[in-house]
Amino acid sequence: MKVMLRHNCAGHLTAYVPKKDLEEEVVKEKEVSQGKHFVLANGWELVIPDLTDPLKLPMTVEAKVIRD
Template sequence: MPNVMLRHNAAGQLVFYVTKRDHEETVTALEHAGPGAWGGEMQLADGSRFYLEPFAQPPKLPLTVRVKRL
């Protein structure tokens, strides 16, 4: 369960950053992205998938969270 930082880049895309590996990727799909829930399964540009426990509302970014690799 890595700690990751989520933020928006200059183009407004959601970016996933793993500090221990100095690895950054764009999030291409997010299971829940609406006002009722935000999080769930995330697909990254490199094809890897992670799970983020959903939030009730979209959080303020940047945000550091723990995710599970799928």
């Protein structure tokens, strides 16, 4: 699914999912073998492969939902 990553006005990383009209703050992130693993404030877990570090935001990426 397509996800847009950006910083909100407070400077926190957020993920926006257009198909769900959902925008949530990223509360946890870590590196895993498949890519970068993000946990959103609503409990969703996303894995995004091939992210460059540092992130050049805003950016739209393809993400896999682990749990929603």
